Amino acid sequence: MAILAWIIIAVAILLLLGFGYWFFHKIQGQLTILLGISEMLQRESEPVLGQVENLQATLAEKQAQMEQVQVDFNKIKDQ
Numbered sequence: 001m002a003i004l005a006w007i008i009i010a011v012a013i014l015l016l017l018g019f020g021y022w023f024f025h026k027i028q029g030q031l032t033i034l035l036g037i038s039e040m041l042q043r044e045s046e047p048v049l050g051q052v053e054n055l056q057a058t059l060a061e062k063q064a065q066m067e068q069v070q071v072d073f074n075k076i077k078d079q
Helices: 002-078
Strands: none
Touching: none
16 A cells, blocks of 8 residues: 555656646747847837937927027017
8 A cells, every 4th residue: 555655656746747847848938939029129129219319319409499499588578
């Protein structure tokens, strides 16, 4: 009876190890795919981020110009 219990325990351990091995390799493949997609998206987004930074700088410049125009307008209006 004790031998049967040890056999059952050994089979259970082998099944767990087999499932763990299968699960690890399945997840590893999916993680590799996701990492590749992530790197591709990062490469594609770098030029867009550069354009956004340029647009933000242009916007700040235009806002400063508008503020100066408003100040000049108020000076002329008050004269």
